[in-house]
Amino acid sequence: MTKAELFENILNSIVEGIIMIDSEARIVFMNKQASLILGTPLSQAVGRYVVDAIPNTRLHIVLKTGVPETDRIQQLGHTQIITSRVPIRDSSGKVIGAVAIFRDITSAQKMAEEVTNLRQMEALLKAIIESTSDAISVADENGIIVIVNKAYTKITGYSANEVIGKPATVDIAQGESMHIKVAKTKQPIYGVRMLVGPGKREVIVDVTPLFVKGEFKGSVGVIHDVSEIVRLNRELDEVKRLIRKIGARYTFDDVVAESPKMKIALTQAMKVAQTPATVLLRGESGTGKELFAHAIHNASDRRDRPFVSVNCAAIPESILESELFGYTSGAFTGAKKEGKKGLLEEAQHGTVFFDEIGKMPLTLQPKLLRFLENREIVPVGETKVVKIDARIIAATNMDLEKMVQQGTFLPDLYFRLNVFPIFLPPLRERKEDIPTLVLYIIKKLNQEYGRTVEGISPEALSKLMGYDWPGNVRELENVIGRAMINMDPEEKVVRAHHLPPLKITYHPVELTVSGNLRDMVYNYERSVILKVLSENNWNVQKTAKSLGMSLRTLYYRMRILGIRRQGI
Numbered sequence: 001m002t003k004a005e006l007f008e009n010i011l012n013s014i015v016e017g018i019i020m021i022d023s024e025a026r027i028v029f030m031n032k033q034a035s036l037i038l039g040t041p042l043s044q045a046v047g048r049y050v051v052d053a054i055p056n057t058r059l060h061i062v063l064k065t066g067v068p069e070t071d072r073i074q075q076l077g078h079t080q081i082i083t084s085r086v087p088i089r090d091s092s093g094k095v096i097g098a099v100a101i102f103r104d105i106t107s108a109q110k111m112a113e114e115v116t117n118l119r120q121m122e123a124l125l126k127a128i129i130e131s132t133s134d135a136i137s138v139a140d141e142n143g144i145i146v147i148v149n150k151a152y153t154k155i156t157g158y159s160a161n162e163v164i165g166k167p168a169t170v171d172i173a174q175g176e177s178m179h180i181k182v183a184k185t186k187q188p189i190y191g192v193r194m195l196v197g198p199g200k201r202e203v204i205v206d207v208t209p210l211f212v213k214g215e216f217k218g219s220v221g222v223i224h225d226v227s228e229i230v231r232l233n234r235e236l237d238e239v240k241r242l243i244r245k246i247g248a249r250y251t252f253d254d255v256v257a258e259s260p261k262m263k264i265a266l267t268q269a270m271k272v273a274q275t276p277a278t279v280l281l282r283g284e285s286g287t288g289k290e291l292f293a294h295a296i297h298n299a300s301d302r303r304d305r306p307f308v309s310v311n312c313a314a315i316p317e318s319i320l321e322s323e324l325f326g327y328t329s330g331a332f333t334g335a336k337k338e339g340k341k342g343l344l345e346e347a348q349h350g351t352v353f354f355d356e357i358g359k360m361p362l363t364l365q366p367k368l369l370r371f372l373e374n375r376e377i378v379p380v381g382e383t384k385v386v387k388i389d390a391r392i393i394a395a396t397n398m399d400l401e402k403m404v405q406q407g408t409f410l411p412d413l414y415f416r417l418n419v420f421p422i423f424l425p426p427l428r429e430r431k432e433d434i435p436t437l438v439l440y441i442i443k444k445l446n447q448e449y450g451r452t453v454e455g456i457s458p459e460a461l462s463k464l465m466g467y468d469w470p471g472n473v474r475e476l477e478n479v480i481g482r483a484m485i486n487m488d489p490e491e492k493v494v495r496a497h498h499l500p501p502l503k504i505t506y507h508p509v510e511l512t513v514s515g516n517l518r519d520m521v522y523n524y525e526r527s528v529i530l531k532v533l534s535e536n537n538w539n540v541q542k543t544a545k546s547l548g549m550s551l552r553t554l555y556y557r558m559r560i561l562g563i564r565r566q567g568i
Helices: 003-013 034-040 059-065 107-133 150-156 176-187 227-234 258-271 289-298 317-325 365-374 398-406 411-417 429-448 458-465 474-487 517-535 540-547 549-561
Strands: 017-021 028-029 069-076 078-089 095-102 135-140 145-148 170-172 187-196 201-212 213-223 244-247 278-281 309-310 351-355 391-396 420-423
Touching: 003 201, 017 034, 017 059, 034 095, 059 078, 059 095, 095 170, 135 150, 150 201, 150 213, 150 429, 176 187, 176 201, 176 213, 187 474, 227 365, 258 289, 258 517, 278 289, 289 309, 317 365, 317 398, 365 411, 398 411, 429 458, 429 517, 458 517, 517 540, 517 549, 540 549
Parallel strands: 278 391, 278 420, 309 351, 351 391
Antiparallel strands: 017 028, 017 095, 069 078, 078 095, 135 145, 135 213, 170 187, 187 201, 201 213, 244 309
């Protein structure tokens, strides 16, 4: 094989088309790939003037100007090519010909257009998903969340960063994942009720499978918020705005207990929940007594039975008896013809929660006492006894022992209720819990407010740790809520300037951020008490009043913190 034949074979084996012309613009060589791309047989091209053989060519212009043209797009009928044209020079630099090297890019161009169309379609689909008021979540074939929209964050309280890449069970507070169920059955599921997010919002879920060319690729879930509808349906009349007959929403998982006192209360509650014993929850307003009542019910063998909550302070004394014990037809003016079942009877086999039991009218206490003694009631206007099987949980922020001494609370009723007392400490005595409580509240309010706040700054947390919290956890939740309202939508961290003014009931002591949290709280509390004692010339009664605590509590805290009275 000659060198010329070898050279020709090499040029015919490459994927680019090659055309060479001489000094007279006649084609002297064209390889096989060029013939295929142009659709021109070699016999009809070689030897011809390039303009005659190849329409709209510019090779003769490059020959004339000696200026190369690189990476030019050219349309040849239905074929699109990218070509480079280069002049050929002899040793003296004189142009003696030109060569064009080109490649068919028709298929590549179509692919690029398809990719562009896919990206436009993806952007359109994302805009559609974001514009709907229903929450949407998309999971892959393994039940892993891959897409959620803004409405999802508003309803569940979880941001996209918190759920994407995680199993579809991450947002469920009660119930099973429909994404995972659909992944198993490959069948759509409609109208499933469940609770989602830290706030346990009630929703209805529809989930349908996704198939691509017959192959299962995942599922799409649409979450409808029906909590408002359910709430309105439950408000049947005026009395039910005062007396709430509800299912217990909270469990012991909702209790934040990092401090020793709260751990003791939690342990006691978990133990007594397994028994039918009457429980008396003691503590200031806002310490979580209702939460504990719900959790005790949900941890008991009555969890699937009714949970009836009665606020003894909110119900007018004139109707309290008929609401608790029920009445028969014609029992009194205005009574329903068919009579009415009392709340105690509605709680049959379940739990009755008497909130603010210390405000139960004295005239009604004997009848409640009889029920606690023999578990029997007699509806108003009735003579027949009704047997009731209901667990009793009561709560109060009042000094029942003092009320017994004053004659405003029956001693026997007190002893019947005080079977298993649980003392819930005020927030000022469990400040170790504040950081965890703050994060829990932020997640809960994210769901309510439709925000995506992620945390709190050390400066803001220090400010919260330095406050006495007379309103306890309820006040803490209000403060965090106002702070989140003060934040701009794009802000993700609660900072000190977002917090509302906190009225300090004593001169604050600077909080030194060092060591572990428990030691910091211990030293801070000790410093505060010592400072206020000093300001009151070690008058313990004045100090207790300044700090907003009972004398007994102050003595207890002084003993725990190693503070000894002067002169002792």
